[in-house]
Structures are given as C-alpha cells and as structure tokens.
Amino acid sequence: MEIEKAPKGVEVLKRDIIEYIIFSLLLVLLILSESYNFLLFHTLAEIFSIIIAGGVFLIGWNSRKYMKNSFFLIVGISFLFVAIIDLFHTLAYTGLPIFVGYTSNLPTQLWIAARYIQASSILIAVLFLKKKVPSRLLIGVYSTMTFFLIFLIFQGFFPDCYVEGVGLTPFKIISEYVIILLLIISLIGLYEHRKEFNPRVLTLINLFIGAMIISEFSFTLYISTYGFANFVGHVFKIIAFFFVYKAIIEISLQEPYNLLFRKLKSSQEKAEEAYAETEQIFNASLPLRILNLACDIIKVNDTFCELFNVERSDILGKKCYNVMRHSHCDTDLCALNQITGGKNKAIYETNFDLDQNGQKEITVIINAVPYKSSEGELLGIIQNFIDITKRKKAEERLEQFISTASHELRTPITVLVHSMELLEKYKNEMTQEQIEEMLNRLPRNVSLLSELVEDLLLISRLN
Known part of the structure; x- marks a missing residue:
C-alpha cells in the first residue's frame, strides 16, 4: 500500500523540531563544559560561530551572480572578516599561551572590533538592499579595515576595553550600546523591507539579531573575563549563530531555489505575468502569423484563427503554402522572399479561398516585417492581416x-x-x-x- 506523503509544511516542522532538540542538547553540553573549564567552553563557542560565519561567506560569495542586490553579499563577506577577528579573539583569550605578554584587554579589543564590523555590516546591507555593490570593492574595503583594526589593536593604538582588576572601560560599555543601537536600526530596516525576504528567512534573521542584542547587553555587565555575564553573552552568541545557520546555510542547501530572497521567484512570477499580458495583447491584436525561414507556421493568434476559421493544431508546424496558398506563393512577391531579399517591409493585397471551392473567399492586406532574435539574427517574418473583404x-x-x-x-x-x-x-x-x-x-x-x-x-x- 502506498504511503501518502506528508505536506511540505509538516515535514519542515518535524525537521525543525528535531534540529532544535539536537541543538538544545549540544547547547546543554557546551554549558556543562563551562563548569569543567571556562576556556574550553569559550573556545568551543567561538569555533562554532567561526565555522558558521565561514559558511555564510561561502554561500554569499558563490551566489553573488544570481542576486540582484548586495544584502547577502555584504553580510557574507563581512562574516568572513568577522570570523578572522573572532579567530584572533579566540587565540588571544586569557589562559591560552599564544599571544604572550598581552592582558585580557587584547581579546576584549578584538571582540569589540569584530562586533562593530558585524553590526555595521548588517545595517549597511539593509541600506544597500536594492543596490548592487561590486564584490571586489567589498573584499578590498573589508580587507583593509580588518588589517587596519588588527594593526591598531596589536600596536596599542586601539582604545582600551578592559583593565585588569577594574573591569570594562567606558569605551567598551559605550561601544556595546552603540552596537546594540545599530542592530535595532537594522531590525527596523528589515521590517521596512520585509517584502523583499522569504518570511521564514526574515524571521530567523530577526531572531539572530535579537539574540545578538541580548549577547551584547550581557557583555556590558561582566567584570571578570571568566564571569557569569561573559558566559551568558557567549551562550546567546551561540544561539544567534544557530539562527544564522538555519536562515542561510541550511535553507541554501536544502532549498536552493528559495535562498534568502524571493527575488528569483518574484522575477519568475513577473515574467509569467508579463508573458500572460503579452499573450493577451497578441491575441487581441490584428490577425497575426509568424513564419520561420523554412515557411513553417510557428505561431498564430486568436483573431487569425477566427478570420480564417482554422484551429491552431491544424496549421502549426505546417508549410504556409500548403495550408493557406494564395497567388503570391512561390513568386518573388512572397513576403518571406521579399524580407530575406533585404526589404524591411512587404505589403500586398491578395485573396484566400477558405473552403477551397471559391464559395467563401476573403480579400486581405498582408503587412510583413522581419522576425529577429535578441541578437538581431533573422528568424523569419511576422505578418498581420487586414480583412478588406467587406470594403x-x-x-x-x-x-x-x-x-x-x-x-x-x-x-x-x-x-x-x-x-x-x-x-x-x-x-x-x-x-x-x-x-x-x-x-x-x-x-x-x-x-x-x-x-x-x-x-x-x-x-x-x-x-
């Protein structure tokens, strides 16, 4: 017995439930790892976000040719450089013997630099939602900015963000609120442009930004880099990047034709509407017939069929001189011969015997013009017919x-x-x-x- 396939919405819901359960279990394990070793928890949390950020970049970069705007491209490229700075942040974190001689100020500075890039890039992506930005320009700008920020931080020119024994500096706290403000503005912008997004993707992106806002707020409260507020901030960062994974990476892999925007689908719908409108105009216009260079009838409209009392299926694909012969056929006066001979238009009057016995004859004026491809190649002719029998x-x-x-x-x-x-x-x-x-x-x-x-x-x- 054949099992009836579940509706797509039910399948998506079941898949989401399973994924959220798996993610919750992994998140619990990560949280438990903090009780064993905070440095282990921090490293795993950052690696998780770095891997997802890299995936977002790959999706954005490889889909750039198919996108009509720069939102996803800007987000994708920015996430690559956010991942690079986050990697430095992870390696520089207090307790890892990699960048010797630096205090907890270094990873905090790297953190705030990465978050500035991330928040401002999301806002810029919203502002440039309907504009096209060259990918090479973005790579150049982000490369320069990232190198410059890392240079300032390691050379001691970047403002201090953390002082041992004191905690966060005013610059760090104010910066976190500035980043939160940028994220809130981005949320407003996304709402204004919500019609440009797939509703499911938009919801997940909003959840990502919301989780990041909570994360950034938590990072205004800690005193120790191993403190509880720091821990909560990283937990919400993990949650935020999970939503990014759901919104961009997973959907792009499982539903490649619905990636992030409904633009392609919308373009197809508009093309179909335009085609339907063109067909209506075509069928409502003067009787029209299109011939290819071999004299095959490839298209006729409704008014043509009504005028000559024929069915499309009876004439399409057949030679015009076999099914609708008249006095100009096989002569130099034939419209196709005139057009292929170099003329831009052929106009003449002729008679058609509709019942092949002379009892029902009509007189028409035929106006023929070239039928060309988009590259200008001659494909045949387009003819319109004016019935002048009554006249x-x-x-x-x-x-x-x-x-x-x-x-x-x-x-x-x-x-x-x-x-x-x-x-x-x-x-x-x-x-x-x-x-x-x-x-x-x-x-x-x-x-x-x-x-x-x-x-x-x-x-x-x-x-």
Whole structure:
C-alpha cells in the first residue's frame, strides 16, 4: 500500500523540531563544559560561530551572480572578516599561551572590533538592499579595515576595553550600546523591507539579531573575563549563530531555489505575468502569423484563427503554402522572399479561398516585417492581416451604383438638352400648347436630376 506523503509544511516542522532538540542538547553540553573549564567552553563557542560565519561567506560569495542586490553579499563577506577577528579573539583569550605578554584587554579589543564590523555590516546591507555593490570593492574595503583594526589593536593604538582588576572601560560599555543601537536600526530596516525576504528567512534573521542584542547587553555587565555575564553573552552568541545557520546555510542547501530572497521567484512570477499580458495583447491584436525561414507556421493568434476559421493544431508546424496558398506563393512577391531579399517591409493585397471551392473567399492586406532574435539574427517574418473583404464588396457596389447613376443622369440631361434645342430651333413654328407641354417636362427632369445629385453627394460623404 502506498504511503501518502506528508505536506511540505509538516515535514519542515518535524525537521525543525528535531534540529532544535539536537541543538538544545549540544547547547546543554557546551554549558556543562563551562563548569569543567571556562576556556574550553569559550573556545568551543567561538569555533562554532567561526565555522558558521565561514559558511555564510561561502554561500554569499558563490551566489553573488544570481542576486540582484548586495544584502547577502555584504553580510557574507563581512562574516568572513568577522570570523578572522573572532579567530584572533579566540587565540588571544586569557589562559591560552599564544599571544604572550598581552592582558585580557587584547581579546576584549578584538571582540569589540569584530562586533562593530558585524553590526555595521548588517545595517549597511539593509541600506544597500536594492543596490548592487561590486564584490571586489567589498573584499578590498573589508580587507583593509580588518588589517587596519588588527594593526591598531596589536600596536596599542586601539582604545582600551578592559583593565585588569577594574573591569570594562567606558569605551567598551559605550561601544556595546552603540552596537546594540545599530542592530535595532537594522531590525527596523528589515521590517521596512520585509517584502523583499522569504518570511521564514526574515524571521530567523530577526531572531539572530535579537539574540545578538541580548549577547551584547550581557557583555556590558561582566567584570571578570571568566564571569557569569561573559558566559551568558557567549551562550546567546551561540544561539544567534544557530539562527544564522538555519536562515542561510541550511535553507541554501536544502532549498536552493528559495535562498534568502524571493527575488528569483518574484522575477519568475513577473515574467509569467508579463508573458500572460503579452499573450493577451497578441491575441487581441490584428490577425497575426509568424513564419520561420523554412515557411513553417510557428505561431498564430486568436483573431487569425477566427478570420480564417482554422484551429491552431491544424496549421502549426505546417508549410504556409500548403495550408493557406494564395497567388503570391512561390513568386518573388512572397513576403518571406521579399524580407530575406533585404526589404524591411512587404505589403500586398491578395485573396484566400477558405473552403477551397471559391464559395467563401476573403480579400486581405498582408503587412510583413522581419522576425529577429535578441541578437538581431533573422528568424523569419511576422505578418498581420487586414480583412478588406467587406470594403472590396462595398467598393464594387459603389462602382456599380456610380455606373447606374451615370446612366440615369444621362436621361434627364438628354431630355433637358433636347427640349432646350427644340424650343430654341422651332419656337416660332410650335403652337402655344406644344410649348407649354415641353416646358412642363423641364421641372420633372430637373427634379430627377437634383435627386440623383443628392444621392451622389450622400454616397460621397459616406465613402
């Protein structure tokens, strides 16, 4: 029996529950490691965040060609350099015999430098959300800034952040609040641009920033680098980077087509909407037919099918001269021959026999233009058809009427002219009765002539 597959939302929920349980267990183990050795806990916590930061950089860097803005690229590149400074921070931490001769001030300075870069980069990424920033420029700026900060710290030019036996300096505490402010502003900016993000990704990023705010606040409270507030700050940093992992790395690996932004999906939807709109315009326009260079009919619109009373399936892919032959086929007057011969337009009038027995014939004007690719390569022709059958019949009726009217005009004119000649020539020889009879004929013929002239004027106005 086939087992029905669970809905995608249920699968995601189950996966999230499992991952949160696993993460919670690992977090408990990390917390327990602090009771054994704080330095072990600190090292594991920093390595966890460094690995995730490196993953964020790899995802951001490799997806830069597909992103229409720089948010993810800025975040990704900044996380690489944050990871570098965090690595120095980890190696310089009090208790590790690597940077000999330095106090707890060194790792604290490195920490605050990394957090400044991280918080300001998130805000910059939000500000440049709809702009494109060159990746090489970002690499250059972050490389220079990171090298400069590390140089200042190791050369003693960076402000002190921690004094042994005293605790945090005002600079360190104020800096933490400045970093918190930058993160809050970033949250506001993300909310303003929430439509640009996948809702699930946006929620996870907001959780990341929220956890970092709590972490930074904790780092304003400790006196000892091994103190409880320091421990809490690192716990929330672990939680924050777990959310980054969920938002960016995991989703990019498991749902590569929905990575961070809905831009690609949105672009596809817009393309589909544009295509649908174009199709509506195409089908509502004059009868259209597209031929390739081999005379195959590759596309027609609805009005074309209505005009020629055909089904698309009956003509698409077939030679135009086989299914819709007319007098210009196989001659130099053929539209395709004219266009391939160098003309930019071909216009002519021709007749189509719709029922192949001459009982239903239409007259059309065909206007043909080149059909080209985006690179300008000639692919065929586009033809529109103007049905002038009714106009042609009207013209024929008009010609017939004019011919009849011309004949009818001759009668009263002939009578008038003949009467005038008789009167002029034989007036003296005619009786009064004959003269009056002839004069009585003149008004009747003038009236008839006037009616015919009025009819002609009316036809002229209608035409």
